[in-house]
Amino acid sequence: MIRATYHVETPCPIAEVAAMMAGEQSAGTFVRVEGETDELRQRFGAVVIETAELGQSQTPSLRSAWAERKGLTGPRGVYRVVIDYPEDNVGVNLPTLASVVAGNLYDLGEVTGLKLVDVALRPEYRVRYEMPAQGIAGTRASVGVQGRPIFGTIIKPNIGLSPDEIAGLVDRLCEAGADFIKDDEIAGTHLHAPVDARIRAVMDRVRRHRDRTGRLVMVAFNITDETDNMRRHADLIEAEGGSCAMVSLNWCGLSAVQTLRRHTGLAIHGHRNGYGGMGRHPLLGMGVRAYQALYRLAGIDHMHVHGMGGKFSDLDEDVTAAARHCLEPMADQDDRVMPIFSSGQWAGTLPHTLAQIGSDDLMFLCGGGIMAHPQGPAAGLASLRQAHEATRLGVPLAEHARSEPELAAALARFGAQG
Structure with missing residues (x-):
């Protein structure tokens, strides 16, 4: 697995937001589509490992037109979210890896702040990429x-x-x-x-x-x-x-x-x-x-x-x-x-x-x-x-x-x- 850790600010329930993040960046969209079988999700779906509250924010760090349309003006929670992505979703492809762990997450309407803070790989997977020459x-x-x-x-x-x-x-x-x-x-x-x-x-x-x-x-x-x-x-x-x-x-x-x-x-x-x-x-x-x-x-x-x-x-x-x-x-x-x-x-x-x-x-x-x-x-x-x-x-x-x-x-x- 490719483990990504985020700090997320949202006015929405964090469990729902984290699940949406995992789905957005793996085998899922905002609605179920034809061919999206349970077997496919099991193999290629990302898994939420942790959601932990870090604090509260009274005002949004970033504006979200989606949140404003929904009238979500109350306090926002700030959370640590950890998600595991299947290596098979990437193969050995560095720009694709980057787009998987980051990609559209910054643009989700449910988040008023999101930062990718860490990316961790299994050593056996890391060595499939380039190593330092010196x-x-x-x-x-x-x-x-x-x-x-x-x-x-x-x-x-x-x-x-x-x-x-x-x-x-x-x-x-x-x-x-x-x-x-x-x-x-x-x-x-x-x-x-x-x-x-x-x-x-x-x-x-x-x-x-x-x-x-x-x-x-x-x-x-x-x-x-x-x-x-x-x-x-x-x-x-x-x-x-x-x-x-x-x-x-x-x-x-x-x-x-x-x-x-x-x-x-x-x-x-x-x-x-x-x-x-x-x-x-x-x-x-x-x-x-x-x-x-x-x-x-x-x-x-x-x-x-x-x-x-x-x-x-x-x-x-x-x-x-x-x-x-x-x-x-x-x-x-x-x-x-x-x-x-x-x-x-x-x-x-x-x-x-x-x-x-x-x-x-x-x-x-x-x-x-x-x-x-x-x-x-x-x-x-x-x-x-x-x-x-x-x-x-x-x-x-x-x-x-x-x-x-x-x-x-x-x-x-x-x-x-x-």
Whole structure:
């Protein structure tokens, strides 16, 4: 069975609404139709597992013309609803799976709020979908980092630089000690910096750095595009010796990401920009566990989870839940993905992040925290390693900074903002 969990707001009896949800998304319509036998319903019908009240709402979270026509203006219950859908209703078809667990449910007149909060699969069924090509272990092996988080940054300015200027910046970041460097999500195929030209120019510098030092810095080139172009760009990254491609998941979609996964062994760096549009409202859209489960089935290796104490709206518990889900296996074999922390991060936000997650298996990206360090990017990266060492030793950052000038400068520069 494919188990989906929802939060539902409705003025109607929840047992009736849950049964309607199960029927709408499986072998049932609002009336019995010819050929809809008991045997067919038994095999292909969804089953309501649980309905539990979570609270009450005096006003509807969302308007429903149907409810207004019925004069349903009283208090609304908020419930957790758990439904099991037969795997045979889907086969192995990721967009169909998504349409089964979500689909028309958001449009039902009986609900004035609905959010898909989790999707859980049997391990035996999960492995029929795409697995990460590199995941956590492969990413660590590629960048040669063990025993600590992977530290990296974002190309800034994020737009406007020529391929040669970008390559020069990447070269300086490689020399500074970055493990990982990524494009911004708005970096595309620009007239001033086409993707192919960026890949060639940057990888020339990355290979030279590898030849000098033995370290291959992982660069996530943003290849977000229509599917054929993404495959072509992935081929070029591989031909140039690269190891990672970044994709804006929401704007490419499940099928395109799945197709890219089948085409390439590159690490797919999943950027979730736009997720706030489906995740921020408590009774609309999709929760982070459900969202991440679907894209993990497409075979991504990395997943952005935002950051703690950063510039975005996420509560610490939201970020923690997203990261911990990345680190939970969905199958009997290791299909974990690397959580990516970013947005306003610096050495001062690292200890709390590590304490919340309880693992070093994460990528910690700092734009200003590295690039705007008063002593330069190399010192910014050093401050991160020093913050990790302080955390490992159980020493407060301010105390550890007495013997670490790079960390001390970071605390002085960013502390008031953190």
